[in-house]
Amino acid sequence: MASALITILLILILINIHPTISSSNWTLLQSNIxxxxxxxxxxxxxxxxxxxxxxxxxxxxxxxxxxxxxxxxxxxxxxxxxxxxxxxxxxxxxxxxxxxxxxxxxxxxxxxxxxxxxxxxxxxxxxxxxxxxxxxxxxxxxxxxxxxxxxxxxxxxxxxxxxxxxxxxxxxxxxxxxxxxxxxxxxxxxxxxxxxxxxxxxxxxxxxxxxxxxxxxxxxxxxxxxxxxxxxxxxxxxxxxxxxxxxxxxxxxxxxxxxxxxxxxxxxxxxxxxxxxxxxxxxxxxxxxxxxxxxxxxxxxxxxxxxxxxxxxxxxxxxxxxxxxxxxxxxxxxxxxxxxxxxxxxxxxxxxxxxxxxxxxxxxxxxxxxxxxxxxxxxxxxxxxAILVRDGRVLVGGSNPHIYYNFTNVLYPTELRLEAFLPSYLDPRLSSSRPKILPSFRTQFGYGERINIQFMVSGHVNLELVSVTLVAPSFNTHSFSMNQRLLILEGGNTTTAIGKAKYEVTVKAPPSCFIAPANYYLLFVVHGQIPSEGIWVQIG
Structure with missing residues (x-):
């Protein structure tokens, strides 16, 4: 049984499909905001x-x-x-x-x-x-x-x-x-x-x-x-x-x-x-x-x-x-x-x-x-x-199930701590597969424009597993994130190597304001389900 599992893991690594790693984590950012x-x-x-x-x-x-x-x-x-x-x-x-x-x-x-x-x-x-x-x-x-x-x-x-x-x-x-x-x-x-x-x-x-x-x-x-x-x-x-x-x-x-x-x-x-x-x-x-x-x-x-x-x-x-x-x-x-x-x-x-x-x-x-x-x-x-932030973490705060600020003698005290959830794609063991976007492109685009993005990956890259996403920053309250939206841009399969550990992908900006209302978005290069840090761009 153990040898079979090892064989499966080796196959997954060889074809560059990352096995699921349940290695999410948490960090406390502020003890009292x-x-x-x-x-x-x-x-x-x-x-x-x-x-x-x-x-x-x-x-x-x-x-x-x-x-x-x-x-x-x-x-x-x-x-x-x-x-x-x-x-x-x-x-x-x-x-x-x-x-x-x-x-x-x-x-x-x-x-x-x-x-x-x-x-x-x-x-x-x-x-x-x-x-x-x-x-x-x-x-x-x-x-x-x-x-x-x-x-x-x-x-x-x-x-x-x-x-x-x-x-x-x-x-x-x-x-x-x-x-x-x-x-x-x-x-x-x-x-x-x-x-x-x-x-x-x-x-x-x-x-x-x-x-x-x-x-x-x-x-x-x-x-x-x-x-x-x-x-x-x-x-x-x-x-x-x-x-x-x-x-x-x-x-x-x-x-x-x-x-x-x-x-x-x-x-x-x-x-x-x-x-x-x-x-x-x-x-x-x-x-x-x-x-x-x-x-x-x-x-x-x-x-x-x-x-x-x-x-x-x-x-x-x-x-x-x-x-x-x-x-x-x-x-x-x-x-x-x-x-x-x-x-x-x-x-x-x-x-x-x-x-x-x-x-x-x-x-x-x-x-x-x-x-x-x-x-x-x-x-x-x-x-x-909870909201997504640019480096891929999720900022988590709040919890006050009381009429006033109650810190004692209640079942769930008023919560003033701010923490971050780190999804498993931020596991340090995956760092060699994590793209790093190079500051080589402009960040304002009209609808349908070509976007050339250069990025680096220190480890092996499967060019077929590269995509580019846009995420609209949302307003969160009462368990709903208003204006939340994620677009997978057209052309992510056009990635080419342009140097040692350096690559370029060409995608198209969203075609219309109905698909992407004019606004700021976070742009990510994603490789094998592992995203880069985001870059702020303006669309429209």
Whole structure:
């Protein structure tokens, strides 16, 4: 038996297909960032914007220069001299406090093509507010008091091909609007689908899962079903079947979802798939309020939305999970991380932390796609977050399942630590196969332009196993990463050797703004499932 295993490993190495190495790892970055990371967005200068809600009471981080927030509407502190937002610098592993005036609790956001983040809504005095943040060494939040037509709390944002963002739903909001406005009188538009998916006892369609389809329309998933929606004409183009079992997957049942990697072939994307995983079963939220914590869902539902007659295909995760985050890794794998195995989202309603991430490999055979990863030692329950960063790590923070900052005498204390998950492709044993992109190409491209990328690999290279991916930096909160998108560029099989351990690959930029809305993206060269560090590029 042992000799047979050795033979298989040798064959895999000889043909340069790397055997699975379950050698993921964790590192603690900061033991106390002063606030809990309820919302996170990676910025195109390798800084991360982080914020929580403003009415938790005093945080553990003072505002700079003696500033204080005066807010007569705040439920806890009318005068608050502590921060509820920070900018974390990945390169220096430092952070600085930012000042946000109105309440950003359970809000939403999108990164715009110029690198500015536009954040919308929140709670209390923040529910109609638009906030803008453009990173620099001394920049801070700018607030537009009546930037929204309707109040937005638990809404979802998506960047559109024209550069505006659409803001969909929210608590008791069965409609959508756009920002920026075309005119001061631009209104919100009714979306009956959000009424149809609304549970009369509780709203199980908050933070809907929204993805831009390559045809320019939106895939919108709420509760347990989805539509293809033409937002420009306010028209439902297609209704997808209900997920088998009928269990809700959106807040507070809180599963997660991703648009699986889009492969561009001959200037088009012909296969478009969505994966929805985890959540809490019917009735779990009400049961948790009464002290009964139902087991989380163990199923994933995958659908090819590009098919004429699409159907959900069900899969079983190795670990049940509610409040988990799903992230696209640079090599096209899906990381499922954070959350618990019982209960529901909401204050004190989650139980049994799931500390082991799981990797899902979309291209592996059905039944062989999941792999359990090395666990963290930190429970990440309600209000935890995770984002991919440029070097391939995953930044993980947050967890505050309480109304206020509670560090003692609670089941899961408020969490101020920031850590990084290192997927197995960062194992030092794989360093000889890891590409290193050379700074030999420009980083701004129009649609369809050729991109020549030079890179180095110190070990043996199988040119047939080289690809180039683009990853859009997403806004993460409440187990959903808004605007998350991964493109496999056309032409990755054109790799040639140009010197000792030096190679060049020629690919095409995405063909249109419907496949890749104009924005900043992280570009990775991937060799045998091992990605390089990313390079920031602008497309469009």
């Amino acid at each position: 002063g606030i809990t990371a309820m919302h996170m967005q990676l910025l195109p200068n390798d800084r991360v914007l982080i914020y929580d809600r403003t009415d938790f009471g005093a945080s553990n981080l003072s505002l700079a220069h003696g500033k204080c927030r005066e807010d007569k509407y705040d439920y806890v502190l009318k005068r608050d001299c502590t921060a509820h937002s920070i900018e974390y610098d990945l390169l220096s592993d430092t952070f600085r406090p930012l000042m946000v005036q109105t309440d950003v609790w359970c809000s939403s956001a999108s990164l715009l093509p110029d690198g500015t983040i536009v954040q919308t809504g929140g709670f209390n005095d923040g529910d109609h507010v638009v906030r803008v943040y453009k990173s620099c060494d001394d920049c801070d939040w700018q607030e537009i008091k009546s930037g929204l037509t309707n109040r937005r709390w638990y809404a979802t944002n998506h960047l559109l091909p024209g550069g505006r963002q659409i803001i969909i739903g929210g608590r008791r909001q069965y409609n959508y609007e756009f920002y920026p406005k075309i005119s001061p009188t631009e209104k919100a538009y009714s979306l009956p689908f959000l009424v149809q998916t609304n549970d009369p006892n509780l709203e199980n369609n908050l933070y809907p899962f929204v993805f831009l389809n390559p045809d320019g329309n939106l895939f919108i998933f709420a509760n347990n079903r989805a539509i293809l929606f033409d937002y420009s004409r306010n028209q439902v183009l297609k209704k997808y079947p209900q997920v088998p079992g009928g269990h809700p997957r959106n807040y507070p049942s809180t599963g997660s979802a991703v648009l699986l990697p889009l492969r561009i072939v001959q200037g088009n994307v012909s296969v478009v798939e969505v994966l929805v995983c985890g959540g809490a079963p019917k009735g779990a939220f009400i049961n948790a309020q009464n002290g009964k914590f139902d087991g989380a869902l163990k199923t994933c539902a995958r659908i090819r939305i590009s098919d004429p007659n699409p159907k959900w295909v069900m899969e079983t995760m190795p670990l049940a999970r509610v409040m988990g985050d799903m992230l696209l890794l640079p090599n096209g794998d899906v990381l499922i991380i954070n959350g618990g195995s019982a209960g529901s989202a909401g204050w004190e309603y989650g139980r049994n932390p799931v500390c082991n991430p799981v990797v899902y490999r979309p291209d592996s055979p059905l039944g062989h796609r999941f792999e359990i990863q090395t666990p963290s030692t930190i429970p990440r329950m309600y209000h935890s977050t």
